[in-house]
Amino acid sequence: xxxxxxxxxxxxxxxxxxxxxxxxxxxxxxxxxxxxxxxxxxxxxxxxxxxxxxxxxxxxxxxxxxxxxxxxxxxxxxxxxxxxxxxxxxxxxxxxxxxxxxxxxxxxxxxxxxxxxxxxxxxxxxxxxxxxxxxxxxxxxxxxxxxxxxxxxxxxxxxxxxxxxxxxxxxxxxxxxxxxxxxxxxxxxxxxxxxxxxxxxxxxxxxxxxxxxxxxxxxxxxxxxxxxxxxxxxxxxxxxxxxxxxxxxxxxxxxxxxxxxxxxxxxxxxxxxxxxxxxxxxxxxxxxxxxxxxxxxxxxxxxxxxxxxxxxxxxxxxxxxxxxxxxxxxxxxxxxxxxxxxxxxxxxxxxxxxxxxxxxxxxxxxxxxxxxxxxxxxxxxxxxxxxxxxxxx
Amino acid sequence: xxxxxxxxxxxxxxxxxxxxxxxxxxxxxxxxxxxxxxxxxxxxxxxxxxxxxxxxxxxxxxxxxxxxxxxxxxxxxxxxxxxxxxxxxxxxxxxxxxxxxxxxxxxxxxxxxxxxxxxxxxxxxxxxxxxxxxxxxxxxxxxxxxxxxxxxxxxxxxxxxxxxxxxxxxxxxxxxxxxxxxxxxxxxxxxxxxxxxxxxxxxxxxxxxxxxxxxxxxxxxxxxxxxxxxxxxxxxxxxxxxxxxxxxxxxxxxxxxxxxxxxxxxxxxxxxxxxxxxxxxxxxxxxxxxxxxxxxxxxxxxxxxxxxxxxxxxxxxxxxxxxxxxxxxxxxxxxxxxxxxxxxxxxxxxxxxxxxxxxxxxxxxxxxxxxxxxxxxxxxxxxxxxxxxxxxx
Numbered sequence: 001x002x003x004x005x006x007x008x009x010x011x012x013x014x015x016x017x018x019x020x021x022x023x024x025x026x027x028x029x030x031x032x033x034x035x036x037x038x039x040x041x042x043x044x045x046x047x048x049x050x051x052x053x054x055x056x057x058x059x060x061x062x063x064x065x066x067x068x069x070x071x072x073x074x075x076x077x078x079x080x081x082x083x084x085x086x087x088x089x090x091x092x093x094x095x096x097x098x099x100x101x102x103x104x105x106x107x108x109x110x111x112x113x114x115x116x117x118x119x120x121x122x123x124x125x126x127x128x129x130x131x132x133x134x135x136x137x138x139x140x141x142x143x144x145x146x147x148x149x150x151x152x153x154x155x156x157x158x159x160x161x162x163x164x165x166x167x168x169x170x171x172x173x174x175x176x177x178x179x180x181x182x183x184x185x186x187x188x189x190x191x192x193x194x195x196x197x198x199x200x201x202x203x204x205x206x207x208x209x210x211x212x213x214x215x216x217x218x219x220x221x222x223x224x225x226x227x228x229x230x231x232x233x234x235x236x237x238x239x240x241x242x243x244x245x246x247x248x249x250x251x252x253x254x255x256x257x258x259x260x261x262x263x264x265x266x267x268x269x270x271x272x273x274x275x276x277x278x279x280x281x282x283x284x285x286x287x288x289x290x291x292x293x294x295x296x297x298x299x300x301x302x303x304x305x306x307x308x309x310x311x312x313x314x315x316x317x318x319x320x321x322x323x324x325x326x327x328x329x330x331x332x333x334x335x336x337x338x339x340x341x342x343x344x345x346x347x348x349x350x351x352x353x354x355x356x357x358x359x360x361x362x363x364x365x366x367x368x369x370x371x372x373x374x375x376x377x378x379x380x381x382x383x384x385x386x387x388x389x390x391x392x393x
Numbered sequence: 394x395x396x397x398x399x400x401x402x403x404x405x406x407x408x409x410x411x412x413x414x415x416x417x418x419x420x421x422x423x424x425x426x427x428x429x430x431x432x433x434x435x436x437x438x439x440x441x442x443x444x445x446x447x448x449x450x451x452x453x454x455x456x457x458x459x460x461x462x463x464x465x466x467x468x469x470x471x472x473x474x475x476x477x478x479x480x481x482x483x484x485x486x487x488x489x490x491x492x493x494x495x496x497x498x499x500x501x502x503x504x505x506x507x508x509x510x511x512x513x514x515x516x517x518x519x520x521x522x523x524x525x526x527x528x529x530x531x532x533x534x535x536x537x538x539x540x541x542x543x544x545x546x547x548x549x550x551x552x553x554x555x556x557x558x559x560x561x562x563x564x565x566x567x568x569x570x571x572x573x574x575x576x577x578x579x580x581x582x583x584x585x586x587x588x589x590x591x592x593x594x595x596x597x598x599x600x601x602x603x604x605x606x607x608x609x610x611x612x613x614x615x616x617x618x619x620x621x622x623x624x625x626x627x628x629x630x631x632x633x634x635x636x637x638x639x640x641x642x643x644x645x646x647x648x649x650x651x652x653x654x655x656x657x658x659x660x661x662x663x664x665x666x667x668x669x670x671x672x673x674x675x676x677x678x679x680x681x682x683x684x685x686x687x688x689x690x691x692x693x694x695x696x697x698x699x700x701x702x703x704x705x706x707x708x709x710x711x712x713x714x715x716x717x718x719x720x721x722x723x724x725x726x727x728x729x730x731x732x733x734x735x736x737x738x739x740x741x742x743x744x745x746x747x748x749x750x751x752x753x754x755x756x757x758x759x760x761x762x763x764x765x766x767x768x769x770x771x772x773x774x775x776x777x778x779x780x781x782x783x784x785x786x
Contacts, residue, residue, distance in 0.1 A: 028505040030597055031428050031716055044598055046615060046718075047730045064730070065706055066615035084706045086729025107512035112421040115513035119500035122512040204423055205437055222439060222459040313458050313477045323424055325439075336479025337440045337457070 002155075002246075006039035006148055007059060007076040014055040017143045020100030024051040025117060025125050034106055034116025036145050038246070038322060043070045048087040048124070051077075054098055062090045092132050103134065104141035110339035111328035114145040146328040149321050152349045157373065157382075159247035160320065160351055163203070164371055164383050166242050167249040170194045178392050180232050180257060184212040184225035187238075195242060203241030203248035203324045210240035214257075216362050230392070232259040235269060235364030241324055250324040250353055251383060252369035257392040265389055271307070272360040273389050276368050279303040279356040280385065283316060283331070284372055287346060287379035293317075293331040294342035300356045301333065309358035315342070317353040320371060350374045351382065395548075395639075399432035399541055400452060400469040407448040410536045413493030417444040418510060418518050427499055427509025429538050431639070431715060436463045441480040441517070444470075447491055455483045485525050496527065497534035503732035504721035507538040539721040542714050544742045550766065550775075552640035553713065553744055556596070557764055557776050559635050560642040563587045571785050573625050573650060577605040577618035580631075588635060596634030596641035596717045603633035607650075609755050623785070625652040628662060628757030634717055643717040643746055644776060645762035650785040658782055664700070665753040666782050669761050672696040672749040673778065676709060676724070677765055680739060680772035686710075686724040687735035693749045694726065702751035708735070710746040713764060743767045744775065 014022055026034045027048045040051045047064030061077040068082030081090045095103075107122065108114035117125075129135040152160070170191055177190045191210045195202055202209040212225040215234040230236060234257045241250040254276070256269055265273075279300035286299045297316040305311050315332025318325050329344035331352060350373070357367035371382040407415055419427045420441045433444045440457030454470045461475030474483045488496075500515065501507035510518075522528040545553070563584055570583045584603045588595055595602040605618040608627040623629060627650045634643040647669070649662055658666075672693040679692045690709040698704050708725025711718050722737035724745060745767070750760035764775040 028716075028718060031505055031718070032425065032509055035424050043600070069616060083730075084728070088729055105512075107516075109513045109517050112424055112511075112513075115511040116425055117512045118505075118508040119498075119510045119512045119515040120502045120505075120508035122515075123500070124502050207436070223462060325421060325424070335477070336481055337476075 003039060003042060003074050003076045005153060005155075007053065009148060009151075010039075010053050010144060011055075011057045013144045013147050014053060014104075016147075017104075018102070019104045019139070019141070019144065020055050020102045021095075021098055022053045022104045022141055022144055023125070024106055025049070025121055027121065032118060035113055035323070036106060036116055036148070039148055040076075041071055041074060043067075045071075048121075050087060050091050052094060052098075054100065058098070060094055062087055062094070088128050091128060095129065095134055096132060100134075101137060102139055103129070103137045104139050104144055106141050106145060108140050108142040108145075108328075110341055111142055111146060113149060113323070113326055114140070114142040114328060142328065146344075150319060150327045150329065150347065150350050152321070152351055152373070156247055156321070157349070157351070159245040160249065160371070161382060162244040163242050163247055163249035164251070166198060166200060166244065167240060167251050168384060170240070170242075171238070171251070171253050174238075175255070175390055175392070178230060178236070178255060178257075180230050180392075183227050183229050184214055185227055187212045187230075188225040191238075191240060200242045200244065203243050203250055210238050212236070212238050213365060215364050218364065230257055232257050232262075233363065235272075235360055235366055236392070237365050237367050239369065246322055248320050248322065248324045248326075249371065249383075250320050250369060251371065252355060252367050253386055253390060254366050254368055255390045255392055265391070266363075269360055269363055269366075269389070272309070272358055272363075272366040275304060275307045275309065275358060276356055276366050277385075277387055280354045280368060280370055283354055283356075284370075284379050284381070287352075287372065287374060288377060289348055289374060290345050292343050292345055293329055294334055296331045296346075297333055297342065300354070304356055304358055312357045317355055320351050320353060346374050346379075348374050348376050352379070396432060396435060396467050396469045398546060398548075400446065402541060402544075403432075403446050403537060404448075404450045406537045406540050407446060407497075409540075411495070412497045412532070412534070412537065413448050413495045414488075414491055415446045415497045415534055415537055416518070417499055418442070418514055420514065425511060428506055428716070429499060429509055429541070432541055433469075434464055434467060436460075438464075441514075443480060443484050445487060445491075447493065451491070453487055455480055455487070481521050484521055488522065488527055489525055493527075494530060495532055496522070496530045497532050497537055499534050499538060501533055501535040501538075501721075503734055504535055504539060506542060506716070506719055507533070507535040507721060535721065539737075543712060543720045543722065543740065545714070545744055545766070549640055549714070550742070550744070552638040553642065553764070554775060555637040556635050556640055556642035557644070559591060559593060559637065560633060560644050561777060563633070563635075564631070564644070564646050567631075568648070568783055568785070571623060571629070571648060571650075573623050573785075576620050576622050577607055578620055580605045580623075581618040584633060593635045593637070596636050596643055603631050605629070605631050606758060608757050611757065623650055625650050625655075626756065628665075628753055628759055629785070630758050630760050632762065639715055641713050641715065641717045641719075642764065642776075643713050643762060644764065645748060645760050646779055646783060647759050647761055648783040648785055658784070659756075662753055662756055662759075663782070665702070665751055665756075665759040668697060668700045668702065668751060669749055669759050670778075670780055673747045673761060673763055676747055676749075677763075677772050677774070680745075680765065680767060681770060682741055682767060683738050685736050685738055686722055687727055689724045689739075690726055690735065693747070697749055697751050705750045710748055713744050713746060739767050741767050741769050745772070
């Protein structure tokens with residue numbers, strides 16, 4: 001069903017982006033398949049395989065003989081050719097018949113999610129097309145693949161909402177579990193048991209999902225939970241998400257562990273937390289179609305630095321979809337590693353995280369990660385935003 | 394431990410293949426990471442990351458700041474640099490210092506397992522190296538990556554032996570379960586329950602592992618089990634494997650379902666089965682270091698066709714490792730889709746499958762898949778070869 005929807009969407013995108021033919025060319029997808037394959041074929045393919053969609057709506061798949069029936073049964077392709085010896089003959093025959101002026105293929109320097117074609121496969125495809133005088137017609141399919149992933153359908157949005165709801169519920173459950181003396185590993189294990197009990201999968205590798213960081217001496221991010229125990233006076237944060245029907249959530253929450261006898265949160269902890277809440281709310285309000293991600297990142301970054309904290313060493317937010325990090329447009333600074341991603345305009349139906357962070361000296365890291373969807377006029381929270389520190393007593 | 398072993402092995406391979414520097418360049422490995430990363434870093438990496446090994450044994454990793462501690466803790470790299478804005482500065486600095494005459498990168502038209510560099514990442518790396526006058530020094534790392542994967546260490550061979558032992562035991566267990574009336578899906582479910590009970594993973598996607606094909610009207614291969622019931626007179630085959638410590642088995646077995654009152658196997662079934670057994674034994678005996686895979690495929694293929702059957706539409710055997718299909722050298726015919734793989738000479742410590750097949754009209758498909766390891770003088774079975782039809786009564 002997803003595949004039929006996406007193949008249909010792709011036909012419209014070829015018209016919108018003025019491309020005659022889009023080719024996804026891949027092999028041994030269990031080893032290094034193109035991430036767009038989920039939208040084009042639900043099963044693994046083995047030998048050189050080509051999935052072609054043309055501007056006038058024609059579709060053809062060329063696959064190894066043993067994969068033919070599986071791809072036929074998807075029902076998304078007008079024709080499915082199964083070969084024994086090689087893909088070149090049928091691929092050249094199709095191209096000669098269609099004679100496209102532009103042939104879009106899945107590579108991109110800017111966007112990893114649009115960069116599913118390996119260099120070896122590029123060379124093979126290029127030489128097949130050179131033989132029939134079409135090698136110079138190749139172009140990047142980045143706009144097509146980006147739009148396919150970024151413009152979420154109602155079904156996709158609903159799956160993300162479900163994933164968020166499960167995530168928030170598990171955050172509530174673990175709040176009852178966290179206590180001084182419990183280790184990061186014990187907290188993570190509690191959450192993974194919740195994931196398992198609900199028949200869910202984590203949104204990324206479970207060794208770092210959830211990530212749990214307690215106190216001032218942690219690794220900050222992208223690091224597995226340790227035997228470090230929760231102590232009174234710690235700021236604790238977690239990064240966590242689950243998958244529902246193949247779609248992810250990605251959220252962070254900040255906790256404060258009260259010291260005995262303490263009846264209010266220390267002012268420096270409250271100020272750090274409030275700065276994060278404000279950075280999220282102000283940047284969300286600045287989001288709307290047509291604005292570029294760089295400008296949204298700047299809103300949050302300025303709030304953090306104007307309050308006297310170091311700027312966070314990552315973008316404010318990324319898109320979310322079938323991967324926790326998905327899509328091309330990014331809310332981020334103009335750093336080399338982000339290439340052109342921060343300069344892409346926002347579009348309705350894009351789902352972003354907002355995740356500023358700052359360090360509270362001697363306490364830990366304050367960070368919240370909310371999820372929002374871009375609408376026609378602005379951006380709405382998909383998650384229920386955290387506006388108060390979660391207190392552990 | 395694996396990573397330290399493989400990084401050490403890689404240093405020797407650079408000398409053997411006369412390469413000054415090997416660079417693995419990747420990003421967002423959860424999305425489309427290089428398959429060689431398992432040997433270089435055990436955890437996912439997020440931003441543009443480069444893992445460099447030089448001929449004189451120097452090692453450096455350049456990764457995004459948040460991945461730095463994880464990579465440092467592996468202990469395999471002399472230096473781990475964590476950047477915030479971009480990889481280019483540190484990468485160019487390293488290259489200028491080392492000044493390698495040859496820079497091997499992970500692309501290959503011939504071998505999917507050596508083709509982990511995406512085309513977009515190739516363009517990025519090429520332009521970084523062009524800026525410092527080194528863009529023309531790039532070459533394929535196929536010989537290095539192939540040898541790393543293909544020359545199995547004692548630890549790797551032991552994991553494969555364990556995976557084979559579990560697979561054979563599950564084949565024995567399911568033999569008691571198969572009976573007329575049981576469907577392909579029920580048989581597969583029984584086997585998957587065995588996998589789960591033992592805390593194992595299947596060697597490839599569980600929707601088609603095991604594959605179960607009963608009778609004359611099946612999809613032949615690469616297709617999930619159906620509601621088709623086992624019937625007397627059917628030839629039934631299965632393709633199945635598990636993973637132990639990250640290493641796979643990949644095996645097939647053939648069964649015959651006796652008809653009531655039948656006291657011997659029909660001659661055409663026995664002849665088909667015996668042809669497969671003979672093709673495996675003769676081709677195994679022909680294997681030894683230095684022989685090319687094409688010649689081994691021919692031995693088995695000729696036996697099948699000389700007995701009056703159609704040639705099988707795939708290679709006789711592939712290598713096995715961390716993936717069920719692994720390595721470069723292949724026992725296969727000189728077909729386009731196999732590129733140069735059938736022309737690579739066999740080497741000691743390579744692990745191959747032998748899997749000829751043929752169709753027995755009105756009965757089903759006879760196919761056995763054994764696993765062998767190349768030795769200094771020949772090739773030895775790792776699996777206990779099937780020499781008799783498994784009879785279901």
